[in-house]
Amino acid sequence: MINKQHITERFIKYVMIDTESDPNNPAFPSTEKQWDLARLLEKELKAIGMQEVDLDENCYLMATLPSNLDYEVPTIGFVSHIDTSPDFTGANVKPRIVEDYQGNDIILNEEKRIILSPDDFDDLLQYKGQTLITTDGTTLLGADDKAGITEIVSAMEFLINNPSIKHGRIRICFTPDEEVGKGAHLFDVDKFGAEWAYTMDGSQIGELEYENFNAASAKVTINGKIVHPGYAKGKMINSMLIASEFINALPQDEVPEKTSDYEGFFHLHDIKGDVEQTVLEYIIRDHNFDLFEKRKYLMQKVAFDFNERLGKDLIHVEIKNQYFNMKEKIEPVLHIVDIAEEVMKDKGIKPLIKPIRGGTDGSQLSFKGLPCPNIFAGGHNFHGRFEYVPVESMVKATEVIVGIAQKVAEKYA
Numbered sequence: 001m002i003n004k005q006h007i008t009e010r011f012i013k014y015v016m017i018d019t020e021s022d023p024n025n026p027a028f029p030s031t032e033k034q035w036d037l038a039r040l041l042e043k044e045l046k047a048i049g050m051q052e053v054d055l056d057e058n059c060y061l062m063a064t065l066p067s068n069l070d071y072e073v074p075t076i077g078f079v080s081h082i083d084t085s086p087d088f089t090g091a092n093v094k095p096r097i098v099e100d101y102q103g104n105d106i107i108l109n110e111e112k113r114i115i116l117s118p119d120d121f122d123d124l125l126q127y128k129g130q131t132l133i134t135t136d137g138t139t140l141l142g143a144d145d146k147a148g149i150t151e152i153v154s155a156m157e158f159l160i161n162n163p164s165i166k167h168g169r170i171r172i173c174f175t176p177d178e179e180v181g182k183g184a185h186l187f188d189v190d191k192f193g194a195e196w197a198y199t200m201d202g203s204q205i206g207e208l209e210y211e212n213f214n215a216a217s218a219k220v221t222i223n224g225k226i227v228h229p230g231y232a233k234g235k236m237i238n239s240m241l242i243a244s245e246f247i248n249a250l251p252q253d254e255v256p257e258k259t260s261d262y263e264g265f266f267h268l269h270d271i272k273g274d275v276e277q278t279v280l281e282y283i284i285r286d287h288n289f290d291l292f293e294k295r296k297y298l299m300q301k302v303a304f305d306f307n308e309r310l311g312k313d314l315i316h317v318e319i320k321n322q323y324f325n326m327k328e329k330i331e332p333v334l335h336i337v338d339i340a341e342e343v344m345k346d347k348g349i350k351p352l353i354k355p356i357r358g359g360t361d362g363s364q365l366s367f368k369g370l371p372c373p374n375i376f377a378g379g380h381n382f383h384g385r386f387e388y389v390p391v392e393s394m395v396k397a398t399e400v401i402v403g404i405a406q407k408v409a410e411k412y413a
Contacts, residue, residue, distance in 0.1 A: 002158060002395045002402075004131075011133065011150040011394060012095050015142040020090040021083035021180045028058040028186055029083070029176035035059060037082050041149070041174055048157040050172075058186045059176040065156050066169060073168035073412035077197030078155075078401060079361055079372065080148030081178030084140060087383040094136040103128050108385070109137030116386050123204060123380055124388075131391040141387035143379030147394050148200030149174055151377060155401035167405035168412070171197070175361055181215075181322045184364035196336045196371045198404065199362040204352070205393040206344060207376035210330040210337050211355040212363045213264070213285040214292035215322040218299055220246065220280040222273075223314050236275065242306070242314065243271070243278040249302045262287045262355055264295060287325055287355055323359045326366035326373075333371050339411070340375060343403035349396055352376075375400060 017037045022030040029035070042055045045063045052064040059082070067073070084090040098106055103125050106116040114137030118124040124132075135141045152172050159165055171194045175183040178201075202209060224239030250266050259265045264286030272279050284299065286292035296319050303315040330337065337353075344351045356363075362372030378393030 002154065002398045004391055004395055007150060007154055007394050007398065008097070008131070008133070008391050010154060011143075011146060011389070014146040014149060015093050015095055018091045018093070019083050019142070020086055021177045023086055023180040028182070030180055030182070031083070034082050034176045038174065038176070041082075041153070044153065045156075048153070049160045050156060060187060061174045062192060063156075063172050064169065065159060065167070065172075067167065068163055069166055069168055069409055071413065073408055074195040075169040075171060075193055076404070076408055077171040077173065077192060077194035077370070078152045079173045079175065079197050079199045079365070080152055080201060080377070081145045081175045081183050081361060082149070083177055083179050083183075084142045084146070085144065085179040085383040088140045088385065089138075090140055090142055093139045093142055095141060096134045096136055098132040098134060101127055101130055101132050106132070106134060108134060112137055114385060116388065121381060121386060126204070127390045127392075132388050133391060134388040135385055137385050140382070140384055141379070141389065143377065143387055143389040144382040145178065145201045145377060147377040147379050147389050147397070151200050151394055151397040151401060154398045155405075158398070158402055159405060165402065165406060166409045168409055170405055178361050181359075183361040184368065187361070187365060187368065189365065189368050189370045192370065194370065196333060197362070197365065198340065199360045199365075199372055199374045200377045200397060200401070201360045201362070202356075202374050202376035203378075203380055203382070205376050205378055205390070205396055206350050206352040208337065208340055208344065208351050208353050208373065209356045210334075210373040211287060211327040212323070212325055212359045212374075213287055213357065214289055214324050215359055216284045216292070216296060217320050217322055218282040218284055218296075219318045220282065220299075220303065221316045221318070222246065222278045222280070223316075224275050224277060226275040237312075237314065238275050239278040239314075240273045240275065242310075243273060243280055246280065246302060246306060246315065249306075250299070260357075264288070264291055266295065266299070283322075284319070285357075289325065323363045324367060326363040326371075329366035330371055330373055336371060337373050339407050340373065340400070340404060343400050343407050347396060347399050347403060349400070
């Protein structure tokens with residue numbers, strides 16, 4: 001049996017270490033504090049009996065659980081990321097434990113009147129009677145992806161302590177900077193040496209995903225001209241007003257808060273500006289590659305049309321691809337998804353096979369030659385103060401890892 005209390009204590013230990021990444025720093029890792037958790041994990045993996053524990057100069061931590069079989073089976077892997085999102089502070093996390101949750105409002109912070117309520121997040125009602133770990137309302141929690149790390153370490157420890165459970169060679173890796181899109185950039189697939197892997201980076205219990213968005217970032221720079229407002233007629237160009245027009249020229253219903261399932265979007269996530277210059281930061285997402293390309297083209301066309309109408313080259317759009325839909329790389333080896341699905345059913349978990357409205361290290365790793373579907377880690381409301389994770393979901397995810405190891409040994413016997 002997976003020890004629930006042990007899972008809880010391990011997870012809390014990890015989330016109290018600040019590992020927030022920085023999208024504006026090109027270094028690996030993008031923040032020095034990611035090393036704090038990486039070094040702790042390095043020591044812990046050695047202590048539980050993992051082999052070939054290696055923390056490289058870029059903060060990628062790999063380790064091996066050797067096979068205990070007398071026949072050959074494929075080497076498989078499990079991957080999670082060390083960093084937490086820069087969207088919300090991960091410093092001074094103070095996790096709260098809510099035992100035997102009964103579907104009520106949870107007061108995260110009485111002083112600031114911050115409440116986690118099923119009126120706003122009805123998924124809470126799935127977890128009546130369970131133990132929830134929440135924030136105190138002032139930080140994110142870090143279940144994305146310290147829940148995944150907890151589950152992988154706990155599963156490896158369980159297999160080491162229970163040698164009667166048969167399994168092949170298993171490789172694990174904890175990566176830096178996934179939240180800023182770089183988690184797989186320096187991942188050495190050959191060194192990892194697995195035929196396929198699974199990222200433990202999904203949300204609610206049962207999620208099993210092998211499709212994700214095609215993704216790009218877009219930086220829209222709008223240049224204006226400042227002159228004294230009393231003498232501005234025919235001279236001033238207010239970049240903020242042009243920016244407002246640009247924003248409204250994109251499809252108003254194709255935004256995250258109005259889309260779901262396979263629907264793509266334009267997401268404006270940052271604005272900085274004054275009269276002289278305004279910069280808009282967007283992400284562009286679509287599951288369909290052709291529609292993804294059309295979205296990038298549309299943004300460039302809107303800028304071109306504005307410049308034509310204004311008679312000046314005021315708007316510049318810089319678009320960078322981030323990752324692509326891993327579906328095309330997974331479908332030829334769909335049996336690796338089938339294995340995870342079978343294990344979930346064996347464990348009494350209803351598989352939720354659906355597209356990821358986002359990306360994981362697995363999407364980039366799949367294109368680097370390591371097919372890598374995504375499995376639930378259990379958390380909800382990632383990247384913000386309302387993040388929470390049911391402990392029972394982390395226990396189940398740990399059981400799924402163990403079950404996949406067993407299933408591969410059985411199928412290739």
